[in-house]
Amino acid sequence: MAGVDLDKHRSMHRFVLSLIESLNKELGFEVSGIGGYTASVKYSGLNLSLHVDGVGTKTIVLQKLGKMRVAGWDCVAMNVNDVVCDGAKPIAVVDYIAMPKADEETFKDIVEGVVDAARVARIAVLGGETAILPDLANGVDVVCTVLAVRDSSFSNTTHIGDVVIGVSSWGLHANGYSLVRKVLESRNIGYSSTIDGINLADELAKPVAIYSNLVRDLIDQRLVTSVAHITGGAFTKLKRVTPPNVNMVLDMPKPPKIFEAIMELGNISVDEMYRVFNMGVGLILTASKENIHDIENIIKSHNFEFYELGRVVDGSGKVVLNTVYGKTIVF
């Protein structure tokens, strides 16, 4: 894989969890959700969550394309999409921008994007920090932290017999850009080229879809049993909502052309594609079968495509993806 070593990441992850869990216990804090999408601390009767995530390598591409407003948008979108998966309501955001040199135009673009997305996600913007770090930053790093309140008893777990539903993405979102850059650079393909009739500049600068309003509607109406935002690690994220006694089996639709173009150009395995990219499906829900038409209507009313993808069956905590490439992937 380009860019990110997930195994090393996971071992780091485990180390952090044990360290912070003992600290929180020692200080007498009631903290839940450590290791999930977002952790929260109980304070004055509220479950207050913080979630931080950055746009990563996509900013390199966006800057070359003159689209840094999308970086600001994405940074909010990724965070609100994550926090709603655990039944939290996003309330406010702060941003952090690291730049190699003061660049007012880029800064304005990013903040305008943050505000655009905050407007759609209906959250307050509480300011932020811009650090000019000539010796630390090679490019522009755009990071947001979202404050959310977990106000529901949503357990985010699938049950045997549930249907699996997919919600369309707006393209690559903000994942897999290290791999995309590697593929394009190794072929000497510029970010503004056209390949297989695809305008790369358009595809690479598409923003991350904001799913938070949709997910809040579905959870408020108690229509879904689990919600997974398909981000870093792509469909491996489904492991989080799959308990050890079930398997989640999905028949994945044919992905949009951009994903197939990247796969072919980079000679990337089907397995890797589904570990890195959302493949056209940015959100996966599970629900009782009787709710499926209500869910379809709500998804469409939020202007997303609805896909019925499969079932949750008796099993052993596995996620089984049947792809259109004749290959079945098991996580």
Next chain:
Amino acid sequence: MAGVDLDKHRSMHRFVLSLIESLNKELGFEVSGIGGYTASVKYSGLNLSLHVDGVGTKTIVLQKLGKMRVAGWDCVAMNVNDVVCDGAKPIAVVDYIAMPKADEETFKDIVEGVVDAARVARIAVLGGETAILPDLANGVDVVCTVLAVRDSSFSNTTHIGDVVIGVSSWGLHANGYSLVRKVLESRNIGYSSTIDGINLADELAKPVAIYSNLVRDLIDQRLVTSVAHITGGAFTKLKRVTPPNVNMVLDMPKPPKIFEAIMELGNISVDEMYRVFNMGVGLILTASKENIHDIENIIKSHNFEFYELGRVVDGSGKVVLNTVYGKTIVF
């Protein structure tokens, strides 16, 4: 100045404020404190604040000295020190670490430092994000976001007749490292050298003092009228707590040797020194004269030095620093 162009910074700052203030109004959020140390949004009867800040260039020095645990500590310390100045109680923190390559040892050091500082500041750690960004990050960027609850009616404004009190710093804290690096590199002085009897490695790796418990004690007991954390911009930060009808006049003590060594080596003006460095005083308080002995006792009980520095007098919003170098600086 090395590293940071504060004027450009300020113009960006104004742009952000107007944009986010209109968004928050449009969405119906009750937001206060935009432009101060930390802004908060009213939610369910609580004033919830988010504050983000990073360690910046100091991490380059800390990494060379093998002291990245201090980076984790500092990142928490800087944030909790800021939020308490506005009368907020810090509750929880998340960290964001950007690295050019996965480096488990450095990662562990940083997280241990975060946990060390969270223990002292008595806040929960709610996880974080580590991004491996080979093309974006040259060094390790360490950033924290703190959630705080503004639970007091503390107005953070000085009054005519108040005394001005200083609290000792633990050295450079995390400000001025771009300038320090420039000075040392231009003289070919390594970070582990000894100059004028000063062990540079020790001085440069000193952590940021955590003032949050001290400040909470002083505010809870209503002993102070204003609190200023001397960070980026150093003593220009006092402008924030100085209303337009007063002047704050301070007789600054002789700074610790490290500051004078940097000033001499770099041939830096006295004016610039007080705009960049804390000069041995990391926190400035104002209070009614009758509280001064209580305040002195509390500061000493938190193991800091107490300095009586001056008075708040009739004036025009100016901060007047009388230095031991025969030069008076006016901000």
